[in-house]
Amino acid sequence: MRSGSRLRSWCSALPPAAGGAVMATGILSIALELTGRTRLSLAxxxxxxxxxxxxxxxFAVRLIGDRGRFRAEADTPAALTAVAATTLLGARLSQLGRQREAAALLALAALLWPGLLVSVVRHWRRRMPGAAFLVCVATQGLAVLAAALAAAGNVHWLALAALACFCLGLLLYGLALTRFDFHEVVSGAGDHWVAGGALSITALAGARLTALPLWTGPAHTALRAATLTALGISLAWYAVLLAAELRSPRPRYDVRRWSTVFPLGMTATACLTAAPATGVPWLRPLGEVLLWIAVAAWILTLLAFALSRSRPGRGAA
Structure with missing residues (x-):
């Protein structure tokens, strides 16, 4: 009884940012499959x-039973992890050949996305943490999953929808960048890494679109250029953010640290996917190296979480 009560209490205390753990784990599953580590990927x-x-x-309990809290949390950028996590889980299921389940998750994510996006943007402040870039991540997540389903079923309209989300995601990234507090680079609790991760998922979406046979000639060239540009800038962000972490270490666990692991894994996945799609083969070995860095970060974050739970009052969910 006590353990059940503790579990319910823990679940009820979960902040929206906890969705970053699903995003981080889901993208690692995708990347591990891309490198042939099927058992680890399935785990x-x-x-x-x-x-x-x-x-x-x-999410459902709060929507039905605690509307006040639901509305308050829906106004925060972290609420969009619900959309992003759902699309990444769907992308992995599509990778497994489970297209119906992936399509159902795309429909669910598409249903959640507009309301949460509008609510979040309406409550943007002048100086925002890295979570502000989740408006881009969630939108590009839709592009990634739609492109995967378009490729699996040769569905033309899904490819067009993916392209529309890709373009909108780029626009939203630019808007988020104007609101980003750059002091977060040296003081952020973990979600500042999404500034780079948002471009990594943009590159992943671009690579998926570039690989579709629908786009030829100038359209293919433009998508390839956009993909490589986004990936190049995301790698630059990676270097800057890593240097900032080394200069100003932040070892204490925070639930937003899962939003550090996610960009690490997403950058690896973007490199692995872009290599064949853009014809730049050296991106694959780079992606493999970055993947193991992301796996190590996932393990360290999990250990930090476990340690924080063993010290009451010291750790977030």
Missing amino acids: ALVVAGGLWLVLAGD
Whole structure:
């Protein structure tokens, strides 16, 4: 009884930013499959799926039973992790050949996305943390999953929808950049890494679109150029953010640290996917190196979480 009560209490205390754990684990599952580590990939998928179910249940409980809290949390950028996490889980299922389940998750994410996006943008402040870039991440997540389903079923309208989301995501990134507090680079609690991760998922979406046979000639060239540009800038962000972490270490656990792991894994995945799509083969070995850095970061973050839970009052959810 006590353990059940503790579990319910823990779930009810989960902040929206906890969705970053699903995003981080889901993208690692995708990347591990791309490198042929199927067993590890499936293990990560099971973890991501379990976490997603917990958070989805909590989301539904708050929507039905605590509308005030739901509305307050829906105004924060972290609420968009619900959309991003759902699209990444769907992308992994599509990778497994489970297209119906992936399509259902795309429909769910598309249903959640507009309301949350509008609510978040309406409550933007002048100086925002890195979570502000989740407006781009969630939108590009839709592009990634739509492009995956378009490729799997040769569905023309899904490819067009993916392209529309890709373009909108680029616009939203620019808007978020104007609101980003650059002091977060040296003082952020973890979600400042999304500034680079948003461009990594943009590059992933671009690579998926570039690989579609629908785009030829100038359209293909433009998509390839956009993909490589986004990836190049995301790698520059990676270097800057890593240097800032080394200069100003922030070892204490915070739930937003999962939003550090996610960009690390996303950058690796973008490199692995862009290599064949853009014809730049050296991106693959780079992606493999970055993948193991992301895996190490995931393990360290999990250990930090476990340690924080063993010290009451010291750790977030």
